[in-house]
Amino acid sequence: MTYTRSRDPSFPASISELDRDLYGSPKHQKCVIFCITARVGSTALLSAFSKCVGTEQILEIFNDRRKHDCLAALMENTPTLHEYFSRYQDACMGTCTETVFKTNFWDFNSIFKNNPIDHHFDTVRYVYLERESALSQSYSLWKAQQLKTWHWDGEKKVLDKSSNGSLDLSIESISKIIAGARKIESEKTKWKTYFDDNNIVFKKVMFEEIVEDISAVLSEIYEDVYDKPLLEAESYRSDLKRLESTKDDKNIEILNDAYSTM
Numbered sequence: 001m002t003y004t005r006s007r008d009p010s011f012p013a014s015i016s017e018l019d020r021d022l023y024g025s026p027k028h029q030k031c032v033i034f035c036i037t038a039r040v041g042s043t044a045l046l047s048a049f050s051k052c053v054g055t056e057q058i059l060e061i062f063n064d065r066r067k068h069d070c071l072a073a074l075m076e077n078t079p080t081l082h083e084y085f086s087r088y089q090d091a092c093m094g095t096c097t098e099t100v101f102k103t104n105f106w107d108f109n110s111i112f113k114n115n116p117i118d119h120h121f122d123t124v125r126y127v128y129l130e131r132e133s134a135l136s137q138s139y140s141l142w143k144a145q146q147l148k149t150w151h152w153d154g155e156k157k158v159l160d161k162s163s164n165g166s167l168d169l170s171i172e173s174i175s176k177i178i179a180g181a182r183k184i185e186s187e188k189t190k191w192k193t194y195f196d197d198n199n200i201v202f203k204k205v206m207f208e209e210i211v212e213d214i215s216a217v218l219s220e221i222y223e224d225v226y227d228k229p230l231l232e233a234e235s236y237r238s239d240l241k242r243l244e245s246t247k248d249d250k251n252i253e254i255l256n257d258a259y260s261t262m
Contacts, residue, residue, distance in 0.1 A: 015062050015063075015064045015075070015107070015110075015111070018078065018079065018080065018081045018084055018111070019078065019079070019080040019081065027119075027120060027121055027122050028082075028085055028086075028089070028099055028120060028121050028122075029097065029098070029121070029122055029123070030097070030098040030099070030121060030122065030123045030124075030125070031098065031099045031100075031101075031117065031120070031121040031123070031124045031125070032098050032099070032100040032101075032124075032125045032127065032225055033100075033101060033102070033103060033108075033117075033124065033125070033126050033127070034046060034058070034100075034101070034102035034103075034127045034129060035102075035103065035105070035108070035126055035127065035128045035129065035191055035202070036060075036102050036103065036104055036129050037104060037105070037129075037130075037131075037134075037137065037184050037187045037188060037191075038104075038137055038138075038140075038141045038180075038184060039131065039136075039137045039138075039140040039141050039144070039207075040129040040130060040131045040137065040207045041129065041131075041207045041210040041211065042102050042129050043150075043151055043240060044151070044210065044214070044238040044240040044241075044242075045129070045205070045210050045214065045217065045218075045238065046058040046102060047238045047239050047240055048214055048218055048236045048237055048238040049100075049218060049221065049222075049236075051236045052218060052222060052230055052233075052236045053096045053098070053100065053222075054094045054095035054096045055092060055093050055094045055095075055096045055100060056091070056092045056093070056094045057070070057092050058092070058100050058101060058102060059071065059088070059092060059101060059102070060101070060102050060103060060104070060107075061074075061084075061088055061101045061102075061103070062101075062103050062107035062108065062110070062111055063103070063104065063107050070091060070092065073087075073091070074087045074088055074091060081111070081115070081120065082120065085099055085120060088101070098225075099121070104187065105187050105190045105191050105194070106187070106190075109190070109194075125203075125224070125225050126195070126200055126201075126202035126203065127202065127203045127205060127221055127224075127225075128191060128195070128202045128203065128204050128205070129205050129206075129207065129210075130188065130204060130205070130206055130207065131206070131207035131208070132206065132207070132208060134181040134182075134184040134185045134188065135177070135178070135181040135252070135255055135256065135259055136252060137180075137181065137184050138177045138178070138179075138180035138181040138183075138184055139177050139248075139251060139252060139255060141180060142173065142176065142177050142180065143167060143243075143245065143248075144243075146166045146167060147166060147167070147243070149243055151240045151241075151243070167245055167247045167251065168247075169251055169254055169255070174254070174255060174258050177255055178255070178258060178259050178262055181259065203220070203221060203224045203225075205217055205220070205221065211242070214237065214238060215233045215234045215236065215237075216233070218230060218233050218236055219233040
């Protein structure tokens with residue numbers, strides 16, 4: 001599958017233009033990478049993880065396809081990759097001594113395919129987020145685009161029938177969602193192949209586990225990364241809630257039926 005990057009033209013430079021020259025650049029100490037595909041609960045999880053490790057924010061730092069003021073500032077004057085990590089550490093990591101970020105496979109591969117990340121860090125830990133159904137992921141992505149709402153920062157909100165007419169499925173939208181699900185499946189395979197080919201031991205976290213008990217997930221990740229228990233894990237919560245619709249169950253049923261025949 002060919003993946004075409006579409007860069008935000010407001011960026012002063014493209015992530016792909018980072019100078020990867022490592023001569024004279026010391027390694028950073030430790031890196032924690034959250035490996036993602038779309039709509040796996042990473043934003044909610046990392047908003048909570050930020051609180052327990054002391055970061056200001058944890059970003060998808062190689063995704064320059066949508067405007068983010070912090071990333072744009074980090075990219076000024078086209079820094080080396082080492083400088084980019086240093087700027088990110090200073091701007092976003094707060095009291096956290098590790099460099100923590102998230103990335104999809106396509107961006108990660110474009111940066112590190114010929115320039116392994118362990119050239120930049122003494123230690124790299126991987127946390128891989130997955131969701132049981134790629135079709136549910138693709139539907140969630142489509143729903144967010146339709147509603148122009150990616151996350152909800154209040155109490156749990158369920159859209160009623162009068163407010164979500166834009167979630168009516170058409171033949172065109174069904175085809176788009178199914179195509180998106182197949183692309184997500186491809187990306188999942190790419191991540192797993194990368195882990196296998198490089199003999200990487202990673203922590204796997206399911207979206208469904210995050211929804212069920214985010215505190216338990218935080219405890220597991222923290223202990224895996226830091227080799228010690230997370231104290232008072234129950235006190236760390238995400239500020240973001242799921243945005244649900246009364247049409248979700250029926251739409252997923254329609255999509256599953258369509259997917260099985262295509």
